[in-house]
Amino acid sequence: MSHGDTPVWGTLTEAAEHLQISVWTVRRMISRGEVDARKFGQQIRVNMHSLDRSGAALTWPAGD
Numbered sequence: 001m002s003h004g005d006t007p008v009w010g011t012l013t014e015a016a017e018h019l020q021i022s023v024w025t026v027r028r029m030i031s032r033g034e035v036d037a038r039k040f041g042q043q044i045r046v047n048m049h050s051l052d053r054s055g056a057a058l059t060w061p062a063g064d
Contacts, residue, residue, distance in 0.1 A: 009038070009045035018051055 015035070016023045026046065029035045036050035 007036070007050075008048040009040070010048045012044055012046060015046040015048065015051055018048065 010018070012023045012026050015026045019026070026035065030037045030044075030046070036047035037044055038047075039045075
């Protein structure tokens, strides 16, 4: 593993804020395997690099 591949672990709240979604949506993404997460003691930490790989941002067509 190269130094650039080292995981950066964040909280559920940080992950949700990064993606601009709710914490519950982050939890669902974890349960579906879309985002890498680990339990450190009693706390769940999200691999922040895996958020960027989880999908592209949605774009909406301009209205008339």
